[in-house]
Amino acid sequence: MSEEMETPGIESRIPTPDLSCPKCDNLLPQGLGIIQCVMCGSKVNVEHEGTKRKWREEKIGCPVCSKVLVVGVGKRPANLQCSACQSHFVLKPNRPKIEISCPSCNRKLRMNKKPGEREISCPACEAEFKISF
Ligand SMILES: [Zn+2]
Numbered sequence: 001m002s003e004e005m006e007t008p009g010i011e012s013r014i015p016t017p018d019l020s021c022p023k024c025d026n027l028l029p030q031g032l033g034i035i036q037c038v039m040c041g042s043k044v045n046v047e048h049e050g051t052k053r054k055w056r057e058e059k060i061g062c063p064v065c066s067k068v069l070v071v072g073v074g075k076r077p078a079n080l081q082c083s084a085c086q087s088h089f090v091l092k093p094n095r096p097k098i099e100i101s102c103p104s105c106n107r108k109l110r111m112n113k114k115p116g117e118r119e120i121s122c123p124a125c126e127a128e129f130k131i132s133f
Pocket residue numbers: 021022023024025026037038039040041042
């Protein structure tokens with residue numbers, strides 16, 4: 001399985017809350033604002049002041065010079081500029097990970113948590129199996 005392409009930047013440590021779709025009860029994709037349920041297609045308006053406040057107050061280290069910066073922006077991704085070295089970088093949304101074990105070789109695998117069903121092929125034994133959240 002190949003990992004998704006990543007844009008350069010660092011990842012926020014603060015996830016959005018896990019919310020389920022009010023219509024079909026499946027896990028909604030991460031994020032705030034208008035979120036579309038991948039299972040039933042309904043659009044849900046997700047607002048969460050507590051998360052936005054934590055996002056504004058989050059402290060991160062500049063990926064270039066390591067200076068500690070307060071983000072000050074209540075959204076993710078956020079385009080930031082370091083006040084010390086002037087580098088531009090992107091603070092990406094937090095991607096929660098879950099740990100599963102391969103049903104064939106029992107090896108522990110860390111996956112990005114995403115709603116819906118996915119087919120996984122185990123990097124150790126190449127067994128294919130399905131996961132869903
Ligand atoms: Zn739904």
